[in-house]
Amino acid sequence: MRFPSVSVEELLQQFQEAPSEWLDDAGRETLRAIGRFLDEAKTGVDAEKLDALLASSPRTLDVIRLFLGLSQDEMANHLRAAGGGALSGTYASIRDRLKHDHVRATVVSALVRLGAVHTIGAHLRKRWTIRDVLLERYQFGRGRAVKGQLRGRSLENEVEQRLRRLGVPYVARVTFIGRDGKQAKADFAIPGAQRPKTVIESKVYEATGSKQTDVLGDILKIVEARDYLTYFFVVTDGLGWHNRVSDLRHLVEFQQRGMVSMIFTRATLGKLEEAVRYIYQHEYGRQSEEE
DNA sequence: TCCGAACTTTCTTGAGTGTG
DNA sequence: CACACTCAAGAAAGTTCGGA
Incomplete structure (x- = not known):
């Protein structure tokens, strides 16, 4: 049996709203x-x-x-x-x-x-009013989504502030190029996207979901793509980890096996800062100063 | 303008752990 | 040993933003 080729327009015409109820x-x-x-x-x-x-x-x-x-x-x-x-x-x-x-x-x-x-x-x-109803709808629709995003961004921003304060050259939200031209996305690459010496990825979990499992994959992609001598720091936080302890165990295992250099949290951001400063000054600060 | 990314929410499934 | 209970993991769907 043979079928005529379909077109996008044709299908778009046919699509109906999926029935649902709350x-x-x-x-x-x-x-x-x-x-x-x-x-x-x-x-x-x-x-x-x-x-x-x-x-x-x-x-x-x-x-x-x-x-x-x-x-x-x-x-x-x-x-x-x-x-x-x-x-x-x-x-x-x-x-x-x-x-x-x-x-x-x-x-x-x-x-x-x-x-x-x-x-x-x-x-x-x-005494509830129509104003309250609208406010609630807004808060729990868009408000929730915005809240989640800000939550994720807040840790990232804190990391960025520290980097800026250190005066270390870096690129944020970047696809870096590592070993053999392999690529992976990361939140920060120091000093730049081309074969960075240090890579930082930050994640916050307040709620559960596949995202948490996905991130282990993202981290592995970074591990896979980076140069062998590149430092890889993971900065993470949030109560959601309590619901995903096994994923956390995996992450910890990555660190113990040397795939991740160190795992930091909001509480240990100072240590991250120290590490980045130390590495920058002792291991490649000199070269970049000479340039 | 569009797509990928960020994060949430909730439900389902399957494996492990007790208990009679 | 069968059954119930508990928990971890995964999947599907949702809201929004931001960069190419």
């Missing part, structure tokens, strides 16, 4: 939990009330999350931090374990520590 079974359950929550908590809640509502439906945790304006990942990050080591796992796994009295008690006290009682009360007593 309410699935989990959503319906959450809506019910919202209803119960509001019936029970007219003007406010306390720890006991939260515990009772969480016991009656695990979806109550989603309702509380909505009051706090947090994503599942953010909520899990906060709960784990406030739980002081007593809480572990992803958001869904914490929610599933609410049926155990001791887990629920830990979650409730973590919620109290996070100010949930206060926040929920304030929300319940607030």
Whole structure:
């Protein structure tokens, strides 16, 4: 059987909007939990009330999350931090374990520590307007995306500030050329894109997702492309790593095997600065001064 | 103008770990 | 040993920006 060749225009003509809807079974359950929550908590809640509502439906945790304006990942990050080591796992796994009295008690006290009682009360007593609705939509649509980007950029910017302060020549957001003309993308190449002596890549993870696994691939590409003697520093941070410890282990293994020279965090940026300065002065500073 | 890149969010799947 | 539970990893889809 033979088919006529298709054209782009033809296909574009045929394409329809993919049908979809926002309410699935989990959503319906959450809506019910919202209803119960509001019936029970007219003007406010306390720890006991939260515990009772969480016991009656695990979806109550989603309702509380909505009051706090947090994503599942953010909520899990906060709960784990406030739980002081007593809480572990992803958001869904914490929610599933609410049926155990001791887990629920830990979650409730973590919620109290996070100010949930206060926040929920304030929300319940607030008089909401159309302005608030629009603001919320904006905040959780574009606002979320912008927030993510700024988060990623903030660490990159801090690294750049340090480089600038050192007065080291560098190129930012660059495809550098390494060994045998191989190329890879990196955030910073020192002193330049052509066979750099030092390469720096920075990543921040607050949420989970494939990105985290992808980055190991990106890092390997840099490892693959750089000259054998090129220093490669990874600067990373963010609570999202708690959800991807195995990926972190891989990264650490890269460092232990010498594929990555060193892993720095926001807390150790000073050490990165020292390292870059030292390398620049002792290992290739002289040549560039002579030029 | 378009594409790649940055980052999020959520769901699913599969492997490992207990437990009766 | 079967079953339930837990967790890690991956995939699909989304929002936006910025450089070629």
